[in-house]
Amino acid sequence: MDQTIRSNYEAAKALYAKHGVDVDAALEKLSQIKISMHCWQGDDVRGFLNKDQALTGGISVTGNYPGAAGTPEELRSDLELAFSLIPGKHKLNLHAIYVDTDEKVELDKIEPKHFQKWVDWAKEQGLGLDFNPTCFSHEKSKDGFTLSHPDPEIRQFWIDHCKASRKIGAYFGEQLGQTCVTNVWIPDGFKDTPADRLAPRKRLKEALDQVFEEELNPAHNLDAVESKLFGLGSEAYVVGSHEFYMGYGIQNNKLICLDAGHFHPTEVISNKLSAISLFTDGILLHVSRPMRWDSDHVVTMDDELIDIGRELVRGDLLGKTHIGLDFFDASINRVAAWVIGTRNTIKALMRALLDPVEALRQAELEGDYTTRLALTEEFKSYPFGAVWDYYCSKNGVPVREEWLAEVKAYEQAVLLKRGEAAAAPVEAETNV
Known part of the structure; x- marks a missing residue:
């Protein structure tokens, strides 16, 4: 040194x-905290299941910086570099669309075997894995509804997908010896004022009851539910509001996910932590940086990030809070985005641990x-x-x-050559 x-x-x-x-003690405590870094920063939330499918669900990624990962191998290579530049051993957060298999499979039929390469890689890297069902960018979500869909067949498709995702999460936890947090977020809502706000929420509650019907070992998998204020295409009404999921999570002993961008611009999640902690066994955070709205900018060392760290430390909440990241920016180097956001999050926690x-x-x-x-x-x-x-x-x-x-x-050496390979002309085959 x-x-x-x-x-x-x-x-x-x-x-x-x-x-x-005690600075030495603070750093020892910091070394035990695992940040769940999100895979979707590396490829602009495209995934590998239906990567040509347009983004839906109110999700938008802007920018055209070269070098987005186009295969699981490329994404893992990028992740390895990012993790090598971040102090400590952490976790990777996967979405269901990041399957790594040659088999053609639908979302409601995914199994642990379709993610085995990710598990093997995580073991080699000493990482844990978290998971998310992907309830967007799919033919059956194009009208903006999934688990609260009025069509029972479409609703069942998404119920089955979320059930399958929980089993995959439990497999991750069992194989890696680190509890997997499986987080359910859906984009369901109306662009304009609905005639009936209650019925979709009744359908969502019933669907979630079916999703969580099977008891899984909490040492392997913990369930979380995530709200949103509004989205593109659901500006007037979101079925899974904060009030809905706070009630559902408390009543059903699920982690309540607080995403920094999923509230009114004048609200902050740091102020919600102590309140929710009194009524739940655990909390999931999606640390992001909203700009005007839920725009998911790369996490910077702003006042809210510092306050999140302080609340977790001063409320002794580190032991019951799962900290994940959620941002995606295609206007800058994607690996750098991971490194900046994750290092800042760890640094904010360290600053909080150093407070008197x-x-x-x-x-x-x-x-x-x-x-x-x-x-x-x-x-x-x-x-x-x-x-x-x-x-x-x-x-x-x-x-x-x-x-x-x-x-x-x-x-x-790597990222710019991906663009060159994609742009290279393909020679036509000829029979001689």
């Missing part, structure tokens, strides 16, 4: 120790709001960067922006 990095770390430790913060929480609590209990505010503000300029540099170096990943050179080199 570079001597300057070590000496800066020791100086930072001494400063934090003055306020009772006990001193702040004590000042608050004593009504000494002056000390509370003073410490909060002064700690914003404490040398957390020196601690982060040490943590990266200790974990064998590049310090500061050094990782960008590796991504740029990979872009030249």
